[in-house]
Amino acid sequence: MNATVEVICYKSKVLNNGNHPLMLRVTKDRKTKYISLGISIPSKEWDFTKNQPKPNCSNKEHIEKIILTKKTQYNSKIIEFTANKKEYTPQILVDAVENTLAPKTIEELYCSHIKTLIKTQKIGNSQVYSYSLRSLRKFTAGKLNIPCSAITLDWLKSYEKWLQEKSCQGNTISQLFRTLRRIYNLAIEQGYASKEAYPFDKFKVSKFNTPTAKRAIEKEEMLKIMVADLSDRDFYTRFSRDIFVFSYLGAGINFTDIALLKHSDIKKERIYYTRKKTGKIINFKLSELALEIIRRYASPFYGDDDYIFPILNKTEHTTPLQIDNRIHKVIGHVNSKLKKLGKEFGIDNLTTYVARHTYATVLKRSGVNIAIISESLGHSALSTTQIYLDSFENDQIDEAMQNLL
Structure with a gap:
């Protein structure tokens, strides 16, 4: 079920000037989140039935413009979440639109994921991601404090060339790119990266896979x-x-x-x-x-x-x-x-x-x-x-x- 977005006049709260704040109300799965629009209005200028300013509202056009802009932002993000089949709550939707999540770099995303793996006792997996992190640090000369948006198709090709120059084998390269891809996907899920800029649609990691030689004896x-x-x-x-x-x-x-x-x-x-x-x-x-x-x-x-x-x-x-x-x-x-x-x-x-x-x-x-x-x-x-x-x-x-x- 998609979220609903509407603007209400918060009549139960009265400001010092006697006005009431206008709030954006986001509702989904019986959960509600309110966000202030930063404007207020006298109750006599608000139509509580239609949830919109009355014709005699003194700042009608300005208020309607703010409401339209904000509702458009939220509805666009709802469409994006729905198209990507991403589960979300009102809080996640608000965070995505209002950018309340502090941006994380690739290095921070790696470190956070490694800590989670260790906490959940997935030690082997944590070492795989630690190895990938060390490789990326060497490739970037220790300058891995970059956003996901910096990971472009050309960037991935440069990393591939660097690994080949280091004589890395196909399966090793495949593992390194698969871990990086997983970190990027986690960033998208957590709202730190955009699906539109996803570079792995064109950069195919599967090309590095090589069959492991059979080692059975008679x-x-x-x-x-x-x-x-x-x-x-x-x-x-x-x-x-x-x-x-x-x-x-x-x-x-x-x-x-x-x-x-x-x-x-x-x-x-x-x-x-x-x-x-x-x-x-x-x-x-x-x-x-x-x-x-x-x-x-x-x-x-x-x-x-x-x-x-x-x-x-x-x-x-x-x-x-x-x-x-x-x-x-x-x-x-x-x-x-x-x-x-x-x-x-x-x-x-x-x-x-x-x-x-x-x-x-x-x-x-x-x-x-x-x-x-x-x-x-x-x-x-x-x-x-x-x-x-x-x-x-x-x-x-x-x-x-x-x-x-």
Whole structure:
């Protein structure tokens, strides 16, 4: 429902000169906002039925001009909001017309959004925007206190050229422009930028997207890694192999979700967890080997709220930032050990991600319905994969996973 705008004579308020102030009344969804027009009128000169000056009003033409100008401004903004399908309240409409919102620079918009992400415990996303902010600061030589209107098509092309000169890869450039575009869209939503000046209609970010190379290994290679005798190796090498195998046997569960697993997530030899990246609830049956790996790292005195694997410590890693930093540090060590182990088996760049992709590929080659395992596990359409997985019964997933060994 669109807002209604009308001018009223505020009869209940009497000024020192005996006049009554004229107020603009904005109403929408049973909410009302009054704005003073800065003029007043004697009650005898105002037609309270038609809400307009009477013919004998001493300043009739002047008052009518002010009313017409103000109502035109508000109705134009209502049309703009409606055309852009933007939800608004009377207060938002007033702020947009009266420019009561202080203008924000690109740098301020970034910093504000990063703070919001950290506050909502989206640490990974906050780091993506922080990286984008640092890149823009370097590009502008620290002069990022510019309004959104400064981000033009030519400005974007200059930034693109600068990134290419810095030898940035396509996916990196794509991420940087996608974060900048999101900040610009937020600015429009919050009234700090105009949709009419939006530069991303002509500057297509999708042109930078490049397919990520497939990194699955053969099933035979996976089995060799699983049965390799590493009893004489250091702890981190054995641990890295176990995490790699657990990911493969655990429906491609990624490292962050493995790190966050707690003993309370195990129910009747099944793992139930909420995927951090998508918020989707996933569960899978634990094979005997997966259970063996869990037992290997379980403390004799563990409780339900203890982490399954020795990656996080519930007393040392309590904040989202501490957790994220710890996971980032450990996965670096794990991937380093996996790469060394992979070279022994003639496999280049063996990482935790390879286990996730191999899970999907092995099941696909085994004839399993692609709707169940979908190649998008870990790829751009991950949310679609989760929707498909959620729609199948557990026994179908369990039967499919018998092909892993």
